[in-house]
Amino acid sequence: MANFYTDNEALKLHLNHPMMKKIVELKERNFADADKFDYAPQNFEDAMDSYDRVLDIVGEICGDIIAENAEDVDHNGPRVENSRVIYAEGTKKNLDTCRKAGLMGMSMPRRLGGLNFPITPYIMAADMVSRADAGFENLWGLQDCAETIYEFADEAQKEKYIPRVCAGETMSMDLTEPDAGSDLQSVMLKASQKEDGSWVLNGVKRFITNGDSDIHLVLARSEEGTKDGRGLSMFIYDKRNGGVNVRRIENKMGIKGSPTCELVYKDAPAELVGSRKLGLIKYVMALMNGARLGIAAQSVGISEHAYREALDYAKERKQFGKAIIEFPAVAEIVSLMKAKLDASRTLLYACSRFVDMYKIYDDIAKERKLEVEEKKEAKFYSRLADAFTPLAKGMTSEFCNQNAYDCIQIHGGSGFMKDYACEQIYRDARITSIYEGTTQLQVVAAIRHVTTGTYLDWIKGEAEKQVAAEDEAVKATLNFMTQQYIDAVEAVTGVNDPKFLDFMARRLVEMAGYIVMGYLMLDDTQRDSSFRKSLHVFVNYGKAEVAKHADFIGNFRPEEISDYLYAE
Amino acid sequence: MSLNIIVLAKQVPDTRNVGKDAMKEDGTINRAVLPAIFNPEDLNALEQALKLKEMYPGTTVTLLTMGPARAAEVIREGLYRGADRGIVLSDRAFAGADTLATSYALNAAVRKIGNYDLIIGGRQAIDGDTAQVGPQIAEKLKLPQVTYAEEIIEVKDGKVVVKRRLEGGVETVKAPLPLVITVNGSADECRPRNARNVQKYKYAAVPSEIANDEERKAFVAARPYLEIGEWTAATVEADLAQCGLAGSPTKVKGIENVVFTAKDARRIENNDEELEGLIKELIANHTIG
Numbered sequence: 124m125a126n127f128y129t130d131n132e133a134l135k136l137h138l139n140h141p142m143m144k145k146i147v148e149l150k151e152r153n154f155a156d157a158d159k160f161d162y163a164p165q166n167f168e169d170a171m172d173s174y175d176r177v178l179d180i181v182g183e184i185c186g187d188i189i190a191e192n193a194e195d196v197d198h199n200g201p202r203v204e205n206s207r208v209i210y211a212e213g214t215k216k217n218l219d220t221c222r223k224a225g226l227m228g229m230s231m232p233r234r235l236g237g238l239n240f241p242i243t244p245y246i247m248a249a250d251m252v253s254r255a256d257a258g259f260e261n262l263w264g265l266q267d268c269a270e271t272i273y274e275f276a277d278e279a280q281k282e283k284y285i286p287r288v289c290a291g292e293t294m295s296m297d298l299t300e301p302d303a304g305s306d307l308q309s310v311m312l313k314a315s316q317k318e319d320g321s322w323v324l325n326g327v328k329r330f331i332t333n334g335d336s337d338i339h340l341v342l343a344r345s346e347e348g349t350k351d352g353r354g355l356s357m358f359i360y361d362k363r364n365g366g367v368n369v370r371r372i373e374n375k376m377g378i379k380g381s382p383t384c385e386l387v388y389k390d391a392p393a394e395l396v397g398s399r400k401l402g403l404i405k406y407v408m409a410l411m412n413g414a415r416l417g418i419a420a421q422s423v424g425i426s427e428h429a430y431r432e433a434l435d436y437a438k439e440r441k442q443f444g445k446a447i448i449e450f451p452a453v454a455e456i457v458s459l460m461k462a463k464l465d466a467s468r469t470l471l472y473a474c475s476r477f478v479d480m481y482k483i484y485d486d487i488a489k490e491r492k493l494e495v496e497e498k499k500e501a502k503f504y505s506r507l508a509d510a511f512t513p514l515a516k517g518m519t520s521e522f523c524n525q526n527a528y529d530c531i532q533i534h535g536g537s538g539f540m541k542d543y544a545c546e547q548i549y550r551d552a553r554i555t556s557i558y559e560g561t562t563q564l565q566v567v568a569a570i571r572h573v574t575t576g577t578y579l580d581w582i583k584g585e586a587e588k589q590v591a592a593e594d595e596a597v598k599a600t601l602n603f604m605t606q607q608y609i610d611a612v613e614a615v616t617g618v619n620d621p622k623f624l625d626f627m628a629r630r631l632v633e634m635a636g637y638i639v640m641g642y643l644m645l646d647d648t649q650r651d652s653s654f655r656k657s658l659h660v661f662v663n664y665g666k667a668e669v670a671k672h673a674d675f676i677g678n679f680r681p682e683e684i685s686d687y688l689y690a691e
Numbered sequence: 692m693s694l695n696i697i698v699l700a701k702q703v704p705d706t707r708n709v710g711k712d713a714m715k716e717d718g719t720i721n722r723a724v725l726p727a728i729f730n731p732e733d734l735n736a737l738e739q740a741l742k743l744k745e746m747y748p749g750t751t752v753t754l755l756t757m758g759p760a761r762a763a764e765v766i767r768e769g770l771y772r773g774a775d776r777g778i779v780l781s782d783r784a785f786a787g788a789d790t791l792a793t794s795y796a797l798n799a800a801v802r803k804i805g806n807y808d809l810i811i812g813g814r815q816a817i818d819g820d821t822a823q824v825g826p827q828i829a830e831k832l833k834l835p836q837v838t839y840a841e842e843i844i845e846v847k848d849g850k851v852v853v854k855r856r857l858e859g860g861v862e863t864v865k866a867p868l869p870l871v872i873t874v875n876g877s878a879d880e881c882r883p884r885n886a887r888n889v890q891k892y893k894y895a896a897v898p899s900e901i902a903n904d905e906e907r908k909a910f911v912a913a914r915p916y917l918e919i920g921e922w923t924a925a926t927v928e929a930d931l932a933q934c935g936l937a938g939s940p941t942k943v944k945g946i947e948n949v950v951f952t953a954k955d956a957r958r959i960e961n962n963d964e965e966l967e968g969l970i971k972e973l974i975a976n977h978t979i980g
Binding site: 124173183 | 708882883885893
């Protein structure tokens with residue numbers, strides 16, 4: 124009888140962020156659906172009440188069903204029979220429950236069968252599902268592939284596929300191949316056009332999450348003889364047509380409930396999405412940005428789970444006559460876990476709101492011409508979403524791994540045994556900093572926002588806001604950290620060597636991350652003073668980390684780089 | 692083929708998580724501190740009805756509950772899960788009813804609804820634990836009944852096939868429509884609230900709940916599906932002598948506080964000798980065998 128929504132005050136704080144008013148009004152087009160659909164909101168308060176109620180359902184399902192099934196799903200996992208994936212029993216029950224609760228296609232418009240939720244409450248659901256079972260989040264969360272169909276497919280395709288997703292059919296994004304992981308330009312799966320204009324796919328895909336899904340988005344080479352990303356297009360493969368078989372599923376370390384498939388395409392009929400040659404350079408980039416936000420949510424959910432397990436154990440476990448949390452060395456770990464969790468979550472939802480703003484404007488732009496002011500705003504948020512998505516994915520997944528590590532540490536020897544949830548958390552956490560782009564690749568995406576000043580501009584905006592008198596000291600610290608960041612960026616870019624920038628990029632991106640998260644937590648604290656403690660812990664930690672990077676960069680002679688670079 | 696199903700539901704105090712304030716000095720339930728919930732086995736009953744609705748399109752599920760206006764919450768919970776409409780049977784005349792008076796009132800409401808194929812309720816409510824109301828309604832309606840149902844398997848040619856949970860196993864029976872079925876807690880759990888239905892029905896109300904809210908009244912009036920029926924003894928043409936306290940032969944004579952005391956545990960060593968001794972003992976006192 125647990126409810127992962129009502130037991131977590133932080134979710135309500137982020138749901139009720141002041142920016143939501145604008146997001147909801149734009150998303151609902153000033154509540155134009157109110158008289159068309161009996162479940163559409165009448166006004167802002169009504170919409171917020173609906174999000175609250177639906178998240179309450181999600182919280183209940185997560186607490187009572189998905190979390191309860193997690194251990195069994197981890198142990199039994201899915202299997203392949205006759206080239207088809209059979210989910211674990213618990214997974215089937217989770218999916219069935221989510222379908223009956225109408226939690227599929229949450230962000231799709233009502234006319235296509237969705238709930239028309241903004242991304243922010245949808246991501247909140249993902250946050251809770253991940254806390255319950257990170258592996259199940261992959262299956263449930265792949266519903267956001269529907270976003271890509273909605274954004275880029277033609278009307279007939281939208282009407283054909285999106286209602287099916289909303290009714291509960293699952294999706295997958297078939298991108299990776301044996302020789303194309305991080306480097307998707309090397310995708311070889313062949314798309315050939317027949318005389319009647321239709322397409323068939325041939326080849327192999329690997330590491331495909333939920334690869335036996337009902338509706339696949341497939342990246343394939345449509346332009347014969349090409350070798351780079353410009354020869355790739357996006358296709359929809361409908362399982363009802365047949366032509367794709369599952370050769371095997373991987374035996375993974377974590378998220379074992381989520382089947383990771385090797386797929387063989389044999390004359391599999393497929394439909395082209397959007398325009399040829401834009402598959403990678405436009406559509407996959409959009410798809411990946413959505414998926415990265417999803418992984419950030421997954422990371423936050425796992426962090427939450429890790430923190431709660433650690434806190435409970437530290438309060439229960441007695442040594443030397445008292446609960447171990449009473450020892451400062453243990454308490455510090457737990458408080459830092461909480462601070463990293465709160466920091467991760469606030470970054471996740473800041474990012475979700477930016478994504479909401481620019482996506483909604485994009486969608487409105489298909490209906491009518493945007494006003495000058497609107498265009499400006501759309502561009503502003505598009506840039507912020509572009510900057511915050513890799514930052515959120517990178518920082519939250521690293522913190523989630525650190526929290527999973529610390530969760531075991533709190534459990535001591537027992538944590539090393541398979542008897543406690545922390546060992547599954549540890550295994551599940553590990554993938555978050557790898558898939559949908561490793562942390563190293565998030566840095567590649569984020570570094571241009573260090574050099575072009577996106578982060579700094581945002582930080583300066585935050586620095587102008589008023590805070591409570593008691594938070595002035597924290598703000599001064601953040602200001603000091605910002606100065607160190609500015610100096611470090613200047614020092615690195617001043618060398619004017621791309622290789623040197625690459626070498627220092629992670630340090631710079633992390634510095635920006637600590638400051639950004641610090642300001643976001645400062646803002647949360649203005650709205651809810653219960654975050655103040657966590658703010659202090661995080662800023663103390665971030666200040667030391669920023670100083671560490673500043674020290675490294677400040678004392679590093681560019682020629683020393685040769686000591687690090689690999690040479691035969 | 693479509694069915695008209697009436698699901699009987701009761702709003703009960705959540706006696707599953709009882710704290711120390713759960714009972715008042717006089718030994719009656721302190722309803723103020725216990726959250727009011729949908730009686731668990733009535734949720735099992737609702738699930739059976741909703742499954743039939745999926746199996747036989749066009750089927751309608753009507754929820755019926757007796758209680759004060761706030762029992763409308765049970766109806767809303769049912770609408771969120773897929774019921775089509777609901778009625779709260781509410782009248783001071785029903786207050787203090789025992790199982791006989793309750794089943795009389797519900798039977799009158801069922802007759803008023805009319806045109807029913809199936810009446811499904813939970814086996815019993817967690818506040819009274821009598822398991823009498825369902826069977827009594829069947830008697831009053833002069834209908835056959837199947838109790839302890841675990842699964843309604845199918846409805847075909849005017850007959851219902853039901854799996855029943857018995858003490859030592861299961862039994863599958865066939866019974867003619869119309870029929871009363873009481874559902875056991877071992878049946879499938881009820882499906883979750885549905886996101887779309889929650890948004891659609893969250894403003895559903897019985898008239899007395901919103902009597903002082905003109906805006907809400909107008910909103911509900913414009914959307915008939917939001918109106919939850921609120922029936923009185925007069926609506927269902929009940930004989931007041933058979934209602935409430937007047938119609939209840941059960942009189943509470945006294946209330947006693949019973950404290951269960953645990954007996955000492957006995958430890959059996961894990962060897963053949965001791966195990967055999969235990970088995971023999973259990974057979975001898977008829978615990979097993």
